[in-house]
Amino acid sequence: MDTDTKDLFIGIDLGGTFVKIGCFNESMEMLSKISVPTDDQHPKVTLNSVVNALASLVRQAGLQLENIKAAGIGCPGVLDTKKGVIITSPNLPMYKGFAISRFVSEKIHAPCVLENDANVAGWGEYVLGAAEDxxxxxxxxxxxxxxxxxxxxxxxxxxxxxxxxxxxxxxxxxxxxxxxxxxxxxxxxxxxxxxxxxxxxxxxxxxxxxxxxxxxxxxxxxxxxxxxxxxxxxxxxxxxxxxxxxxxxxxxxxxxxxxxxxxxxxxxxxxxxxxxxxxxxxxxxxxxxxxxxxxxxxxxxxxNLREDSGIIGSAALARDTFCLV
Ligand SMILES: [Zn+2]
Known part of the structure; x- marks a missing residue:
């Protein structure tokens, strides 16, 4: 991968206990992944550790945050996907009203899409999994x-x-x-x-x-x-x-x-x-x-994507939302 270009896609799977984060190239090959504990008290605490983990993930791939083209976030609950806001999430009560897309987007200087966890898993299966045909x-x-x-x-x-x-x-x-x-x-x-x-x-x-x-x-x-x-x-x-x-x-x-x-x-x-x-x-x-x-x-x-469906689906959604010609 060219280290000067933005061709890195990030998938973030926000769960009640852990946040899984995956780093992918344009072909959706996973370059690295990591998970950090979810802080149920304040979303900014979790998201700051997500961004820190992301920086080290990207480094593992020999790249920098500047190489990120877009990120996708999968989250359970009721969401305003257009505004990137969590309206309510049963396992994450403190995230109510949190403008998660804007928060992450400002930290990584790249656009960010928020989507319901089932939709993210569905998109993953559609693009790369059991329904890719x-x-x-x-x-x-x-x-x-x-x-x-x-x-x-x-x-x-x-x-x-x-x-x-x-x-x-x-x-x-x-x-x-x-x-x-x-x-x-x-x-x-x-x-x-x-x-x-x-x-x-x-x-x-x-x-x-x-x-x-x-x-x-x-x-x-x-x-x-x-x-x-x-x-x-x-x-x-x-x-x-x-x-x-x-x-x-x-x-x-x-x-x-x-x-x-x-x-x-x-x-x-x-x-x-x-x-x-x-x-x-x-x-x-x-x-x-x-x-x-x-x-x-x-x-x-x-x-057939199983445990990584959340990060694969959200990274693919980020690519297909912001980068499809
Ligand atoms: Zn019902």
């Missing part, structure tokens, strides 16, 4: 909740209120379980990893017959991972719990198909450890419920 894709993150990113005709959709692609809050059962968003029966109240474990725990408490009972009695709860493990070992109760999860995600994918007709739906998040069985059952329910009057072509697959 298609123009239209949707990412579904299956973790504590269900997050989403929708990329249509090569663009991330945002909307006026910045709350587009909140796919976990698509209602599946209108009179169903109460959701943190105040609606009822949202997909994530049944099919996130947290909700899957919660449904199992509620029924184990009521005395459901299952090989999971021993763990439940000993520890007072079972995890989503354990539910999937016991389902794979042939436990009927665990299997039924995972079937409802797959059915809800399958229905959610039917709704997503009607809305944006993606070539691929890419799944990420902790629940993908359940493996191919999860994809097969989602496909089964999708095919069961989808319209039959048109030729439906869609592929379900897992994300």
């Amino acid at each position: 298609v123009d239209d894709m949707v990412l579904l993150t299956l973790g504590t909740g269900i997050g989403g990113a929708v990329i249509t005709d090569g663009k991330l959709i945002h909307s006026a209120g910045n709350s587009a692609a909140e796919l976990g809050h698509i209602i599946i059962f209108p009179e169903g379980r109460e959701c943190g968003c105040t609606q009822r029966g949202c997909a994530e109240t049944y099919a996130s990893a947290t909700a899957t474990a919660k449904r199992a725990n509620e029924m184990l408490e009521e005395g459901a017959v299952s090989s999971l009972q021993n763990i439940f009695i000993e520890r007072g709860e079972v995890s989503c991972k354990e539910v999937y493990e016991h389902a794979a070992q042939g436990d009927k109760f665990a299997y039924e719990i995972t079937e409802l999860t797959a059915k809800v995600i399958g229905l959610l994918c039917v709704d997503i198909f009607s809305y944006s007709n993606p070539d691929k739906i890419v799944f990420s998040g902790g629940m993908i450890a359940a493996g191919q069985t999860l994809l097969d059952r989602i496909s089964f329910y999708f095919n069961k419920f989808i319209r039959k009057d048109i030729n439906v072509k869609i592929e379900f697959c897992f994300a």
Whole structure:
């Protein structure tokens, strides 16, 4: 890389515990990465250590801060992406109202783009990951909740209120379980990893017959991972719990198909450890419920950027926001 030119891109993944920072060239090859602890008291403390870490990262690559062309920041929560301001972030309450893009941009003398963490991960998969071969894709993150990113005709959709692609809050059962968003029966109240474990725990408490009972009695709860493990070992109760999860995600994918007709739906998040069985059952329910009057072509697959998706996605977004011809 020419040391006199600006062709370095930075990806910053702001999490509740750690901030991951990655340094990339124009082809999105990672030159170096580092993480620093998140200070939950004041964002400026964290961001100053991010900038210091960044300076040493860039030096490791034989370059200087002046070589940075642009930076991207991925952050959970509600954001004003146009102004680069964190409106509210559940795991980072002290960051409320913080103009993070301007703060970072002034320190590194380069433009900075802020984006929701699911959108960043989606962009990473779209540009360099599981969906790099298609123009239209949707990412579904299956973790504590269900997050989403929708990329249509090569663009991330945002909307006026910045709350587009909140796919976990698509209602599946209108009179169903109460959701943190105040609606009822949202997909994530049944099919996130947290909700899957919660449904199992509620029924184990009521005395459901299952090989999971021993763990439940000993520890007072079972995890989503354990539910999937016991389902794979042939436990009927665990299997039924995972079937409802797959059915809800399958229905959610039917709704997503009607809305944006993606070539691929890419799944990420902790629940993908359940493996191919999860994809097969989602496909089964999708095919069961989808319209039959048109030729439906869609592929379900897992994300492949995994733990670095936040920094790769945000660096790629920085490149594609500020530098595409
Ligand atoms: Zn909801």
